[in-house]
Amino acid sequence: MTEVLDVLVVGAGISGLTLAHALKKASNNSPLNILVAESQDRVGGNITTVATEDFLWEEGPNSFSPTPELLKLAVDVGLKQDFIFADRKLPRYVYWNGQLLPVPMSPQAMFQSSLLSDGGKLRAMVGALGFVPPAMGAHLSHPGGEETVSQFFKRHLGQEVMQRLVEPFVSGVYAGDPEQLSAAAAFAKVARIADTGGGLLAGALISAKNNRKSKLPPDPNIPKTRAGELGSFRGGLQTLPKAIATHLGEAMRLKWYLTNIRPTSNQTYIAEFSTPEGSQQVETRTIALTTPAYVCSELFKNLQPDVASILNDFYYPPVACVVLAYPVSAAKVKVDGFGNLIPRGQGIRTLGTIWSSTLFPGRAPQGWQIFTNFIGGATDPEIVELDSEKIVAQVHQDLCRTLLKEDAAPPKVLAVHLWSRAIPQYNLGHNYKLEQINRGLKSLPGLYLCSNYIGGVALGDCVGRGTEVANEIFQSLSKSIHR
Numbered sequence: 508m509t510e511v512l513d514v515l516v517v518g519a520g521i522s523g524l525t526l527a528h529a530l531k532k533a534s535n536n537s538p539l540n541i542l543v544a545e546s547q548d549r550v551g552g553n554i555t556t557v558a559t560e561d562f563l564w565e566e567g568p569n570s571f572s573p574t575p576e577l578l579k580l581a582v583d584v585g586l587k588q589d590f591i592f593a594d595r596k597l598p599r600y601v602y603w604n605g606q607l608l609p610v611p612m613s614p615q616a617m618f619q620s621s622l623l624s625d626g627g628k629l630r631a632m633v634g635a636l637g638f639v640p641p642a643m644g645a646h647l648s649h650p651g652g653e654e655t656v657s658q659f660f661k662r663h664l665g666q667e668v669m670q671r672l673v674e675p676f677v678s679g680v681y682a683g684d685p686e687q688l689s690a691a692a693a694f695a696k697v698a699r700i701a702d703t704g705g706g707l708l709a710g711a712l713i714s715a716k717n718n719r720k721s722k723l724p725p726d727p728n729i730p731k732t733r734a735g736e737l738g739s740f741r742g743g744l745q746t747l748p749k750a751i752a753t754h755l756g757e758a759m760r761l762k763w764y765l766t767n768i769r770p771t772s773n774q775t776y777i778a779e780f781s782t783p784e785g786s787q788q789v790e791t792r793t794i795a796l797t798t799p800a801y802v803c804s805e806l807f808k809n810l811q812p813d814v815a816s817i818l819n820d821f822y823y824p825p826v827a828c829v830v831l832a833y834p835v836s837a838a839k840v841k842v843d844g845f846g847n848l849i850p851r852g853q854g855i856r857t858l859g860t861i862w863s864s865t866l867f868p869g870r871a872p873q874g875w876q877i878f879t880n881f882i883g884g885a886t887d888p889e890i891v892e893l894d895s896e897k898i899v900a901q902v903h904q905d906l907c908r909t910l911l912k913e914d915a916a917p918p919k920v921l922a923v924h925l926w927s928r929a930i931p932q933y934n935l936g937h938n939y940k941l942e943q944i945n946r947g948l949k950s951l952p953g954l955y956l957c958s959n960y961i962g963g964v965a966l967g968d969c970v971g972r973g974t975e976v977a978n979e980i981f982q983s984l985s986k987s988i989h990r
């Protein structure tokens with residue numbers, strides 16, 4: 508331990524890397540002394556791209572929704588030519604009553620869709636127009652009570668939309684349980700639109716109008732994208748964290764595992780690491796913990812036991828990502844979309860399948876296709892009891908019902924990646940917990956939390972929040988330097 512750092516960023520997932528990059532950029536004129544410490548021997552955290560000679564696949568996130576901040580970040584680190592975007596017109600499917608049915612992507616398509624009955628469509632339309640019963644339910648009877656995702660959507664759009672569209676979407680984003688997820692936390696934007704008044708349709712129109720007003724002119728340096736488009740990079744998602752880490756250069760430390768943090772009397776912190784060179788100590792003015800909540804919880808035990816116990820309360824259910832390759836001839840349907848999701852109660856255990864080599868062509872050799880499947884999640888945590896072979900057998904059996912010919916030969920198994928703690932669940936009480944954590948952090952100036960259990964789990968959310976926290980840290984350090 509020699510000099511005092513300005514900022515220690517712990518974790519080199521997309522949150523930590525974005526934060527460090529934004530800080531480095533903000534402090535261009537008088538560079539800050541930044542260190543990024545990552546416990547693994549690689550950067551990216553959940554982002555896990557794997558490539559062999561013939562195949563390229565993802566074992567964590569598969570694509571991103573192109574937010575301006577994410578696109579800007581990628582351009583900043585030299586990836587302008589590496590973007591790939593899936594054709595936004597490719598249909599998404601829901602498996603319902605033994606068939607794959609396209610998800611309606613517009614109000615007009617909704618009326619023509621065979622995914623909802625006429626009664627279901629009428630109920631959704633009436634609700635969207637604002638004829639919505641008041642919120643009721645067990646969770647609402649106490650102060651600060653809130654609705655589950657299931658209660659919220661049933662009230663606004665009816666049971667059918669909830670079961671056949673929202674529930675599979677919840678599986679796709681959170682691998683979550685709509686009976687446990689908080690509408691205000693997990694669907695914050697939609698809940699805000701509903702609060703605008705007059706139902707979801709009027710709310711959506713008002714917020715679109717407001718967004719248009721507040722929109723900055725487009726940046727000519729970032730590619731133009733359209734709603735519904737999904738992006739990646741030619742070499743897979745891992746291209747982005749690798750490029751950011753290269754830009755961070757000497758500030759990066761791999762295989763540095765943070766074991767303890769303690770405050771000093773000089774308004775700094777000492778962080779202790781286990782590293783391949785033995786234990787290391789670092790003194791720093793600020794720390795940004797971008798690690799999962801359960802990791803932060805351990806680190807907070809000595810700092811603030813109350814905050815530690817709240818952090819430990821965020822649930823990360825297990826999910827297996829099962830990447831299988833089949834000959835093109837094995838499919839019984841036209842593999843022409845993004846993929847399919849499967850509502851619970853259809854007799855299929857797999858939550859959904861991304862048709863990866865259709866989404867981003869060129870990732871499988873001629874004559875082959877890759878299906879990336881997710882199984883487990885908050886409604887099926889028992890998945891951890893199956894070994895890889897049994898998980899593959901289950902997914903293959905499910906695929907033979909949804910997509911493949913009944914007698915399709917067993918697949919070429921590219922990966923079975925069991926995430927024992929996958930995606931944080933924004934369950935009832937989530938926002939209240941975050942408020943309590945923020946209150947606790949007031950007595951630890953210079954300590955920041957920035958990870959996917961705050962403000963959204965999508966990669967774009969992580970980039971947005973990483974940028975915001977970097978600005979907060981920069982402002983605070985600039986003030987203290989001026990003082």
Ligand SMILES: Cc1cc2nc3c(=O)[nH]c(=O)nc-3n(C[C@H](O)[C@H](O)[C@H](O)COP(=O)(O)OP(=O)(O)OC[C@H]3O[C@@H](n4cnc5c(N)ncnc54)[C@H](O)[C@@H]3O)c2cc1C
Pocket residue numbers: 517518519520521522523544545546547550551552553554566567568569570571572763764765766797798799802826828926929930957958959963964965966967969
């Ligand atoms: C299976 C799966 C599929 C997903 N699919 C999508 C998708 O298609 N699109 C999308 O937008 N999002 C998706 N997500 C969500 C998205 O990937 C995550 O929300 C995001 O990657 C989280 O990034 P992060 O940096 O906040 O956390 P992480 O990626 O978890 O990074 C935290 C880092 O901290 C490190 N760390 C932990 N403990 C320590 C310690 N003690 N010391 C030092 N370092 C430590 C970890 O090794 C890790 O690198 C998916 C997530 C999963 C798991």
